[in-house]
Amino acid sequence: MIKQFTLTILAASVLSACSMAPKYTRPDAPVAADYPTTSAAAAQQLRAYETGWRTFFPDQRLQSLIATALNNNRDLRVAALRIEEARAQYNIQSADLLPNLNATATGNRGRTPAALSSTGSSIVTSNYQVGLSLASFELDFFGRVRSLNDAALAQYLSTEEAQRAAHISLVSEVAKAYLAERAYAEQLTLAQSTLESRNTAYGLAQQRFEVGASSALDLRQNEALLQSARVAQLSLSRQRAQAFNALTVLVGQPLTDLPPAQPLSAQNIVTDIPAGLPSDLLTQRPDIRSAEQSLLAANANIGAARAAFFPRISLTAGVGTASNSLSGLFEGGTRAWSFAPQLVLPIFDAGRNSANLTLSEVRKNIAIANYEKSIQVAFREVADALVARQLLEEQIEAQALVQKAQAERLKLADQRFENGISSSLDVLDAQRELFAAEQELVQARLLRLTNAIDLYRSLGGGLLETTRTVATTQ
Numbered sequence: 001m002i003k004q005f006t007l008t009i010l011a012a013s014v015l016s017a018c019s020m021a022p023k024y025t026r027p028d029a030p031v032a033a034d035y036p037t038t039s040a041a042a043a044q045q046l047r048a049y050e051t052g053w054r055t056f057f058p059d060q061r062l063q064s065l066i067a068t069a070l071n072n073n074r075d076l077r078v079a080a081l082r083i084e085e086a087r088a089q090y091n092i093q094s095a096d097l098l099p100n101l102n103a104t105a106t107g108n109r110g111r112t113p114a115a116l117s118s119t120g121s122s123i124v125t126s127n128y129q130v131g132l133s134l135a136s137f138e139l140d141f142f143g144r145v146r147s148l149n150d151a152a153l154a155q156y157l158s159t160e161e162a163q164r165a166a167h168i169s170l171v172s173e174v175a176k177a178y179l180a181e182r183a184y185a186e187q188l189t190l191a192q193s194t195l196e197s198r199n200t201a202y203g204l205a206q207q208r209f210e211v212g213a214s215s216a217l218d219l220r221q222n223e224a225l226l227q228s229a230r231v232a233q234l235s236l237s238r239q240r241a242q243a244f245n246a247l248t249v250l251v252g253q254p255l256t257d258l259p260p261a262q263p264l265s266a267q268n269i270v271t272d273i274p275a276g277l278p279s280d281l282l283t284q285r286p287d288i289r290s291a292e293q294s295l296l297a298a299n300a301n302i303g304a305a306r307a308a309f310f311p312r313i314s315l316t317a318g319v320g321t322a323s324n325s326l327s328g329l330f331e332g333g334t335r336a337w338s339f340a341p342q343l344v345l346p347i348f349d350a351g352r353n354s355a356n357l358t359l360s361e362v363r364k365n366i367a368i369a370n371y372e373k374s375i376q377v378a379f380r381e382v383a384d385a386l387v388a389r390q391l392l393e394e395q396i397e398a399q400a401l402v403q404k405a406q407a408e409r410l411k412l413a414d415q416r417f418e419n420g421i422s423s424s425l426d427v428l429d430a431q432r433e434l435f436a437a438e439q440e441l442v443q444a445r446l447l448r449l450t451n452a453i454d455l456y457r458s459l460g461g462g463l464l465e466t467t468r469t470v471a472t473t474q
Helices: 002-015 060-072 074-097 144-210 216-251 278-284 286-307 352-418 424-458
Strands: 101-112 123-139 312-323 335-344
Touching (some): 060 074, 060 144, 074 144, 144 286, 216 424, 278 352, 286 352, 352 424
Antiparallel strands (some): 101 123
């Protein structure tokens, strides 16, 4: 009997396998077929998503920071826990697809007083039961439970993709924070060197003023340059300390026992990654895949909302033995069973089911808009990085020439001043312009490296630690 009962329930669960969810069709990507600026990288080079971050960032100090951040960053830890949460929610929902059988054992013993007894005397009764029970298992003929299960699965997969996107974002954010701290450190070194030289120049100007060899105007201009260098040094000290603190938060622990740092000019970050086509982003970017899974979940919820208009059939059953004494539970003739099917047909619900269907359809439209927006944002990020890549290379070259010219200008101005051909104003102006050119060169190098990181991230790079080996076919 138990075997027949179990087979009946399993057969019913297999029969309930249809779904009323709309057939899913991926929306067309609302972007151009090609990027505005084509990549000059060779087609045979590895794509961003195939390039491990240890290959992309050769600086060992940066590699150590990224590895530590992936283990200790709290935002990434929360994202990983979100996956566990979504997996648990999916397991809870998928449990409704199969009947839940419970072993039961009940006992009841009571006394009926004589005044209430049909025999006119008090009665003591006993009732003991053991067996298996099935509590309200829904026969999913219209796919309501199946659609809810599909929605939970898609939501779980969306959360998993969101964690991958957080992983990629963390790699790029740590790299950019590290390079920003290095840029402030280099600018601070320049400011300190400039402050020392201007302090020396101010001392000489003060001596010349005291002996009447220069005017008070020259002295005050030297003093103004000295104080401006001091302001720059203090400002850069603050900015570097704050950048270091931001990097510490991203890494998730104090920054100790790290390899030596490298200057920006020695950062051999890969800059010639091929961009491919915009359609590649659909498979390369975890955030786009996450948005599509959210769209699939919304699509499945429409099936559940549609199924709510149809009858809902559920089964409640039990099989076992019953006796008025514990010792007689397993004797012959004690078998007991119950079978209680229930059909619920919605007749009047004040528009609840219609509103739920409308809500699920609106949420699907929202999910479509979010999916399309994620594609557009990704397209723009890649296009912006491609446009800036070549221009930043040229900007660094031009800025390096500016810095070199300003250094030569200062050298000539010093010579002319020492020979009495020009005034100290030319020297002071050359010093100011050289300091500005040196600072701007550091900023240009930082922009170039940051742009390379943005392109790497926007193309889906940063998920792999080591570069994927691509097998070649003959």
